[in-house]
Amino acid sequence: MNTYQCPDCAYIYEEEKGAEHEGYPAGTTWPDIPEDFPCPECFVREKPDFIKVEN
Amino acid sequence: MNTKVESFGSMTQLDASEANNASRKRNSAWILSKRYWYWMSFLMPAIPLLSGYLAIESGQGVWLWFTVAFLYGLLPIMDVIFGTDESNPSDDLVETLKGQRYYVYIMYLATFMHWASLVGMAYIVSQYDWSWFSILGGAISAGIMNGVGLVTGHEMGHKVNDRAQANCSKLVLACSGYGHFSIEHNKGHHKDVATPEDPASSRMGESIYKFVQREIPGAFRRAWSLEAARLNRLGKSEWSMGNEIIQSMSITVAAYTLMLAYFGPVMVPFLFIAAAYGWWQLTCANYVEHYGLLRQKNEDGRYERCQPHHSWNSNHKASNLVLLHLQRHSDHHAHPTRPYQVLRDYTDVPSLPSGYPWMFALSMIPAAWYSVMDQKVVDWAGADMNKVNIDPENREAIFSRYHRPIVADDAA
Numbered sequence: 001m002n003t004y005q006c007p008d009c010a011y012i013y014e015e016e017k018g019a020e021h022e023g024y025p026a027g028t029t030w031p032d033i034p035e036d037f038p039c040p041e042c043f044v045r046e047k048p049d050f051i052k053v054e055n
Numbered sequence: 056m057n058t059k060v061e062s063f064g065s066m067t068q069l070d071a072s073e074a075n076n077a078s079r080k081r082n083s084a085w086i087l088s089k090r091y092w093y094w095m096s097f098l099m100p101a102i103p104l105l106s107g108y109l110a111i112e113s114g115q116g117v118w119l120w121f122t123v124a125f126l127y128g129l130l131p132i133m134d135v136i137f138g139t140d141e142s143n144p145s146d147d148l149v150e151t152l153k154g155q156r157y158y159v160y161i162m163y164l165a166t167f168m169h170w171a172s173l174v175g176m177a178y179i180v181s182q183y184d185w186s187w188f189s190i191l192g193g194a195i196s197a198g199i200m201n202g203v204g205l206v207t208g209h210e211m212g213h214k215v216n217d218r219a220q221a222n223c224s225k226l227v228l229a230c231s232g233y234g235h236f237s238i239e240h241n242k243g244h245h246k247d248v249a250t251p252e253d254p255a256s257s258r259m260g261e262s263i264y265k266f267v268q269r270e271i272p273g274a275f276r277r278a279w280s281l282e283a284a285r286l287n288r289l290g291k292s293e294w295s296m297g298n299e300i301i302q303s304m305s306i307t308v309a310a311y312t313l314m315l316a317y318f319g320p321v322m323v324p325f326l327f328i329a330a331a332y333g334w335w336q337l338t339c340a341n342y343v344e345h346y347g348l349l350r351q352k353n354e355d356g357r358y359e360r361c362q363p364h365h366s367w368n369s370n371h372k373a374s375n376l377v378l379l380h381l382q383r384h385s386d387h388h389a390h391p392t393r394p395y396q397v398l399r400d401y402t403d404v405p406s407l408p409s410g411y412p413w414m415f416a417l418s419m420i421p422a423a424w425y426s427v428m429d430q431k432v433v434d435w436a437g438a439d440m441n442k443v444n445i446d447p448e449n450r451e452a453i454f455s456r457y458h459r460p461i462v463a464d465d466a467a
Contacts, residue, residue, distance in 0.1 A: 008390065009390065009391070009392045011216075021215075021216075021285075022285060022288070023284075023285050023286070023287075023288025023289040024288070038242060038246060040215065040216075041215060041216055041392055042245075042390070042391045042392050043241045043242050043245050043246060043391065044245050044246065044360070044361065044388075044391055
């Protein structure tokens with residue numbers, strides 16, 4: 001499972017957890033997240049801005 | 056002789072570094088002392104109640120207008136007297152302050168006080184014999200506090216992943232029935248700010264009275280469609296209690312119904328005016344915060360990121376302390392989740408000549424607003440009006456009056 005970080009507010013998207021409140025259930029993989037997905041915490045950065053966190 | 060000079064030189068350095076240390080200490084001491092000044096957030100809602108008490112005791116209904124005088128008179132005067140606040144927390148201090156729950160509890164207390172203030176004023180106007188003029192003053196005063204409540208709701212509404220703060224935000228926004236604010240603001244305004252697409256960013260040449268007709272319906276439509284999209288992703292209907300707009304609105308409907316039942320029909324105009332004036336305060340804030348400023352488009356068709364120069368700032372001490380540093384607006388847009396106690400002032404950002412209270416008053420007189428602000432927008436854009444967010448109806452007039460882009464010598 002991969003993780004991606006918002007470059008602004010340090011929110012981390014974990015595929016394992018998803019973003020339930022925003023309607024992306026646990027297990028939603030990054031490719032299934034739409035391109036216009038905003039950071040669910042600061043909302044000013046979008047999917048293309050996110051940085052993959054290397055494990 | 057040489058030795059003397061050297062020692063004199065190093066003494067000066069020592070003095071300078073001591074002076075630096077002392078100024079850093081003073082800076083930190085001031086920033087730490089603000090923890091008490093922020094009490095204004097929960098003390099201010101007591102002002103309408105205090106004015107109501109004075110009105111009852113003296114039998115002079117005009118006291119019910121006191122909060123209006125406080126906002127548009129006393130606060131601007133205090134801004135002039137106390138001037139600007141040059142202090143910024145150091146990185147160490149930011150780390151210390153940003154997670155302290157103390158600053159959150161202040162807002163919880165403020166939320167309680169906003170409801171107490173609204174219900175208290177409703178009681179005062181309904182249970183005594185006042186002229187319609189005094190009731191109007193009481194309603195507008197309650198509306199001003201509703202507007203201040205939106206500032207608290209705004210701050211907590213940004214902490215979307217702290218459910219307690221997010222819920223408390225819904226509660227305080229419910230005072231004026233602006234429950235759609237957090238969704239509209241976080242997901243809508245912050246994304247589209249300083250673009251023609253944003254109903255909550257004003258355009259040059261657009262009066263506040265024209266702006267409000269675009270802002271209020273546009274903001275509601277945007278909030279509703281964003282919330283509907285979220286609920287649809289969750290497989291729920293937008294007409295369910297999962298809808299956060301409906302959650303907050305339900306509190307408003309319940310509270311307003313109770314007040315109508317207990318305090319009688321005067322609540323109809325009172326609550327309408329108080330809510331509307333709360334909304335109007337937000338309109339004023341949206342109007343002054345990004346007037347004329349425009350983000351450029353990148354080659355890929357996306358707008359450039361919101362930069363510090365895309366917000367108007369005011370660094371006035373008094374109004375910043377009562378508005379949770381909202382006027383340090385560039386930093387807020389750069390870091391929307393940064394808590395109020397650590398917001399920073401930037402140098403070289405667009406600056407308003409006064410704090411919000413006075414700018415709000417100015418915005419209501421369009422001719423005065425244009426005379427103060429239009430030239431500032433022109434200067435900001437280097438007189439290249441293609442870089443300005445302009446009201447389409449006034450585009451030609453504004454271009455012929457102000458468009459004088461500086462052409463580089465080698466290009467000429």
